[in-house]
Amino acid sequence: MAKDKKTKPSKELPLGFLDRExxxxxxxxxxxxxxxxxxxxxxxxxxxxPSFEYSESIGKFLPDKERPDEGIFSFKDENRWLSLxxxxxxxxxxxxxxxxxxxxxxxxxxxxxxxxxxxxxxxxxxxxxxxxxxxxxxxxxxxxxxxxxxxxxxxxxxxxxxxxxxxxxxxxxxxxxxxxxxxKDDSVKLKVLRSLDKIERLGINEVKKLLGKGRKDESGDFTQGASxxxxxxxxxxxxxxxxxxxxxxxxxxxxxxxxxxxxxxxxxxxxxxxxxxxxxxxxxxxxxxxxxxxxxxxxxxxxxxxxxxxxxxxxxxxxxxxxxxxxxxxxxxxxxxxxxxxxxxxxxxxxQSLQIKENKPVVICVFDNRQFKEYIKIVKLLREANINSEIYSGEGKLKKQMEYANKLRSPAVILYGDDEIRSGKATLKNLETGNESSVKIEDLPNEIKKII
RNA sequence: GCAGCAGUAGCUCAGUUGGUUAGAGCACUAGUUUGUGGAACUAGGGGUCGGUGGUUCGAAUCCACCCUGCUGUACCA
Known part of the structure; x- marks a missing residue:
């Protein structure tokens, strides 16, 4: 870990890019x-x-310019320009x-x-x-x-x-x-077409100004019109x-x-x-x-x-x-x-014209790494029944695990510690209501399906 | 590109006419609870106050330049 802050990489995204969750x-x-x-x-x-094409194949941007990146992303590969x-x-x-x-x-x-x-x-x-x-x-x-x-x-x-x-x-x-x-003038014609394209956004009166002498925008900047x-x-x-x-x-x-x-x-x-x-x-x-x-x-x-x-x-x-x-x-x-x-x-x-199901996993809590065999047995059973589920994958204590499940918006957790193993029944906790019930391992899939 | 506005904690923001060690809420960590989440309480960590230079005994605060972002506008196959 570098201590000098100036050497830390930026966590910001490039302008105009987005994490999609x-x-x-x-x-x-x-x-x-x-x-x-x-x-x-x-x-x-x-x-x-492919995402990339030769620049000349997809646009009017000729790669004889210093960099054909007016409006597009390009780089030179060996001798030829490529563009996204x-x-x-x-x-x-x-x-x-x-x-x-x-x-x-x-x-x-x-x-x-x-x-x-x-x-x-x-x-x-x-x-x-x-x-x-x-x-x-x-x-x-x-x-x-x-x-x-x-x-x-x-x-x-x-x-x-x-x-x-x-x-x-x-x-x-x-x-x-x-x-x-x-x-008759082509450059004026282009200007007129561009102005007309703005009727929807700016309204007819503003476009009228653009066709005439020009228009000031909200910030006070002046745009020359088509005259x-x-x-x-x-x-x-x-x-x-x-x-x-x-x-x-x-x-x-x-x-x-x-x-x-x-x-x-x-x-x-x-x-x-x-x-x-x-x-x-x-x-x-x-x-x-x-x-x-x-x-x-x-x-x-x-x-x-x-x-x-x-x-x-x-x-x-x-x-x-x-x-x-x-x-x-x-x-x-x-x-x-x-x-x-x-x-x-x-x-x-x-x-909200379409509904999406959440489908977060049921979390099986880990009390003791030596009991992993039991947890794996349970998670297999649930997954076979097509229930999204996971064994807690971190190292936290039970409280941590509950906080994890809660933050995840998991529908339920399964507690299978010493007490449960002795009785052969797991504790199934509904995280929405907080209710706990004691359930035989083989009945877990059916009981969980009642919750989700 | 042009114009307007803005940059203070991970996030949202407060910070008096320039004056000790820069604050709050949320989030985070730990504890109250060594087998139980959401609520509450307690404690804690976390800041080059966008950067550089200047003015000053003293700058988050004033000045200059730069950088970045937001909004509008221009361009947009």
Missing amino acids: EKVLKFRDLIISKIKEIMTVYGFQYLET RYDLTAPLARYVAKNFMEIPKPFKRYQLGTVWRNEKPGPGRYREFLQLDADFVGTKNLMADAELLLMATEILKSCGLKDNEFKIKFSSRLFLNEILADV LPDKQIDFILKQVKNPSFINVSKNIKGSAYSQINEFKKCLELFNLKNIEFDPSIVRGLEYYTGIIFEINLNFEVTNYDGKNIKFGSIGGGGRYDNLINNFGDYNLPATGLSIGLDRLVYALMQK
Whole structure:
């Protein structure tokens, strides 16, 4: 043990990383098991790809920079840059390109995996988190996009949510392009798209400022706006906030109009409810090409201090018809859905929409190491009866052992000391009520089952 | 990145206009109870007061710089 405190290693976690404990993990496991069932029923193949990929395979981050770590975690291995994946879609594209000849097309696969982002974390957002990804590769049919949403609905319902507790919104990249046809400058166009993406969080008035001269945030910091003329701002916001406008506008009766209508028909065929057209959703700017969507929860979520937090979406996705072509001329249009499982778990735990059993072990107390044979006999008997149980594994006295069991939230302890051994009956103590009873060893399983 | 706020015990925090040896609650350890947890009581351990430098007889307290965190914002495939 080093005495110099400066040599002690830090016990702090890196910014944006988290220890996940049993309560959360059990909840997450339950949700995952439901997801897996649904995926299988829908005919998706299970896939796992590695955490690391060559940097150039999964992003636009070229490793000729000093370090390609803008937003992602990377390091140089021998001569090539490797990066931790930041989503599961980019590795899918790589996988499909690599295995193009072998896989069936359309290719439907789902994947559960941790992804990493090297960015500033926010409330409820971390730099390491678990994602679910389900994709159709090799079809332009919008029935696929609609089926993804049906599946998302089924997942949320299997997690105990009711229809009115979540909402799915969709739009089309084409629609936004048509609205912004008059914005010729690409960098301004990007700025406008980013601003529109913030309507949900900041509200329409603040976004109006972002489209115009700019806006001050809560801390007083100023953000430069897109500097559009008022007339143009009004036009854009009107289009975005009044979806019915799409049905009467002459200006935007183009491909976006027919695409959205076609998609609506698909949704109707699946009889999907609580899904609505919302042109203000934008999603990632880089690779989406058509229909895009977003899943939002409709109930309040609080942080550790009990304050409401703006939870944002728990998932989304859309069509990315060109992504796989980056690897060659594959002509594989695709569409996918991603759900942030940690965030879903966090919200659902507050909602308590699913019940988790505790299942802590019954503790067999150790009076005398020479009697271990007896304790082993008991623990075997209990475990065979499928009762979670353990022999106290420390060195403390009985008081210590009781404190241990109590802290563990064990349902009961078994006392089998000299007195009990003489009579051949163990003392079973219910830790919730404090009641003790004298039980023959062979009856312990049945008596314990009455307690737990 | 930019901006605002904040760093005192494992955790949550108090600490007067700068003044002895820096406090509380919870948690921890031991005991009251050598075979009995939760409650109570008693005692105990635990601090470079984020760091460095400065002002001062004297700094947790004032000043400068740095570091870290929180919140907002920007970026986000």
